[in-house]
Amino acid sequence: MTRFRPCIDLHAGAVKQIVGGTLTTDDAGLKTNFTSEHPAAYYASLYRKHELEGGHVIMLGPGNDTAAREALLAWPDGLQVGGGIKDSNAADWINAGAERVIITSFLFPSGAFSLKRLQSVLKTLGGDKNKLVIDLSCRRVGDGWRVAMDRWQTITNFEINQENIAMLEPYCSEFLIHAADAEGLQAGIDEKLVSHLASICTIPVTYAGGGRNIEDLELVKRLSQGKVDLTIGSALDIFGGQGVTFHECCEWNMRQN
Template sequence: MVKKIIACLDVKDGRVVKGIQFVELRDAGDPVELAAFYSEEGADELVFLDISASVEGRETMVDVVKKTAAHISIPLVVGGGIRTVENMKQLLEAGASKVSINSAAISNPAVITEGAKTFGSNKIIVAIDVKWSEVDQDWLVYTHGGQKKTEWKAVEWAKEVEKLGAGEILLTSMDQDGEKDGYDIAITKHVKNTVSIPVTASGGAGNVEHILAAFTEANADAALAASIFHFKETSIREVKNYVRERGVEVK
């Protein structure tokens, strides 16, 4: 299986931001400029998340999607504030290659199935934000930018979204997010071993070794990173060379 390296742009109020455990956000640049840079650098995909959209109850910024899509030659995944099939249609028409849903998938699971039937499963990604619960001794799913805890356990929800028609899972560990000390290998591996659709590891990449571990230890289909690319700690080219030299096939 050929693995993918994905750059992520968390966008708030038209600017790319990066935080730690979904808070303490700091400015990381202009989304269109960064998207064009990553496209040239060799990213296999770009994920564009309007991180305040669900919280503020508004739709994703279609105009920024249009501008971004016009400047890149790689697939663009867009998420944040997508609640209906009509929202999906707007974004796909604006230039998104796929849409990512999270909060709406929990509150209205039928939207996964409707989206898959209308546009094809390959266009529908379900983002799953998880956090370890000492009480439950398991990973629980959170929505609304990590602000609302649900009753769903991560693995059970992953199985459910596959059944409902999702084509991919974007799995983010909130505990690891922005900490830069590695992905949560345990839950990534657990989810990957449970479903047959592709799983992207997200949350915690701090260096090339962490990305390699997502592939070799968790068997993730793709690794997503933000901070290490935005702040030029490493480059997509360096990551690809590093994992290739260690026997991992990347695009």
Template sequence: MRSRLVPVLLLDSRKRLVKTRQFSEEVYIGDPFNVIRIFNEKEVDEICVLDIDASQEGRSPDLGVISELASECFMPMSYGGGIRSAADVAPILAAGVEKVVIGRAAAEATLIKELAGSFGSQAVAACIDCRRVNDGWRVALDRGRTLTSIDPVTYAEMIEQAGAGEIMLQSIDRDGERQGYDTQLISRVSAAVDLPVVALGGAGNLEHLLEGLRAGASAVASGSAFVFIGRLRAVLITYPSMRDLESRQSAKTQR
């Protein structure tokens, strides 16, 4: 199976597309529907849409918006934000979403077990947000506001045992910085579980995406790498072709 490159779109409470830095400093990017149409033209592998305010505001998923976004997508789409039960998930999948991304609620293994049992592991991805602490990492919840005592490897193993089909591994410290992934974090978690690990947080260019794959990720995801260009972070929707990816991989191997 070839590597996947996954644009991640963040929606705020007003359903605008934004980009964050270390989970704050939200910058307006554009209308999510227009951006999805551009990604359709670029034939992206899949797309992930996250409502970053839903859980904090106690909102349930906005099924109307989700349905409209899914109907615009020509590629597989995953969705996360405000999901607390199987009752939330059923209509989301029925609307055409391929899988749901569980954030804070993933701390409750019972929910993952319930979702995997009801819809299949392939429909359930769990997002692990991490902060670096001294020489290691700790899992953080509530958009990074709550730092737990749990290390991401232990958390990933729990998620795997609960029945999730995929892990989205995110470095909060590198979110939006465009300086590259935390490759040590990716390597440790990827080596500890058999689940596909999707790296997120820090990529700013094609080389960073390749570094994430070389570190052990099954797929690499980013917001910045696909919506910003240049030092001044000008908004430009881009997506590398498979020819670009394979050519860069080949050149790296031959060195």
């Protein structure tokens, strides 16, 4: 059943809500919707208090390791962590308290998918796919979507289609998919992408990008027949938004249960 999933987006050590399409390596054109006065651990404790499982901590660039580790300490085995995860550090993040690690860019050297790299990550996790989430955050290309990496600026040749999803599912427990073109805009979800994901995925999927209110949770539920979860970021009151309150999202989850 569709659930609201919480997030903690980290940039330069602070909790922020960013317009996804403006992220670059030098942050020259970065547009930020919100920068919190609270540390990451504050949000981790809040999510723990309300038993909001499956939340993700995303490190957007360097300088976020300390904040991410503090969040994991606030809720051991209760959060997923992503951003710069690779075979050399995946197990370290699990040992630091992550329930699962989220991996994306490492799987696409030079923009092409590497099954060898995916197998290498899984091996460092003892072969336990329940500790691994694959991030297939994407941008629209023509009539479809392709995975975007390196802060969503590099579009790979990897299409979000049934064949590729079926190939990846044996290696992971979930997919996390940001619609990078909609991320941070509070302009509504990518309805076609949500429906597409529901039709091709057989394992849990979390969609993020454009969510703005409770009606969008209901919309995702209807479009996906309850198969896809939704993350709401910039529109949420705890991130300076006015579209929906954190309390309303928690109540919505309780009604689904």
